[in-house]
Amino acid sequence: MIRLQVLKKHGPGLIAFAVGVVLVWMATPRTYSAYNALPAAFVSFQLTMDRPVRDADLARALTGLKAASAAGVDQANIYGQLSQFMLLDVFRTPNDHQEEQLAAARDATVLALRHRPLDAYLWTRYTHLTYLLEGFSPYTIAALDKSFRYGTYERELLVFRLKLSLSEWESLPTSLREHAREQIRFSAQHAYVCGQILSYLDDQAAKRFISFLAETPADIELIQRASNALKRQRAS
Incomplete structure (x- = not known):
């Protein structure tokens, strides 16, 4: 169903x-x-x-x-x-x-x-x-x-894959976790893309995403601002 x-x-x-x-x-x-x-x-x-x-x-x-x-x-x-x-x-x-x-x-x-x-x-x-x-x-x-x-790196595909992977992380096979972590490292270069992903995640998945980003050179503050802006835009 x-x-x-x-x-x-x-x-x-x-x-x-x-x-x-x-x-x-x-x-x-x-x-x-x-x-x-x-x-x-x-x-x-x-x-x-x-x-x-x-x-x-x-x-x-x-x-x-x-x-x-x-x-x-x-x-x-x-x-x-x-x-x-x-x-x-x-x-x-x-x-x-x-x-x-x-x-x-x-x-x-x-x-x-x-x-x-x-x-x-x-x-x-x-x-x-x-x-x-x-x-x-x-x-x-x-x-x-x-x-x-x-x-691998098409933006629209990457956003959906990571949204789904981070939301279902506990059920994700090891090989797919490795794929997801690799794409998180790649997406860390792009604050808006990360903000887009973050804006769709629930609290637990968002914390997981932030913890993974913390292992990269990502500008987490900028990503969070982008996420908040997208949430406000969708709510308006």
């Missing part, structure tokens, strides 16, 4: 991910797919530019991508964006069918992974969706491991 408190805590982590704009203009058999994917291209651009997305635009993008998926072309991009927007839709329009929506988004992610088995963004989204549906299950752990291995 979906854990609503987890949904609230870790939901925003992947919303801004764009797996590429779907514009397919080449052969005639692709025209239908490209036409239906146009609304998704607009929504992807808005997300990439960190601009707000209207509910109506998101609904059109989902409708277009579902129609485009039936054309049987460019499946990696189509299903990758479909899973992204389905996940976004769960957080935008809460309802009594969130578990079914998340499961459908995960199914779309699996279809995209069949075409892109080394895509760290897709593995991170699969981690996210499985965590929301199952908690920190063996499937979540296996997907998180692939996310670590296939995409």
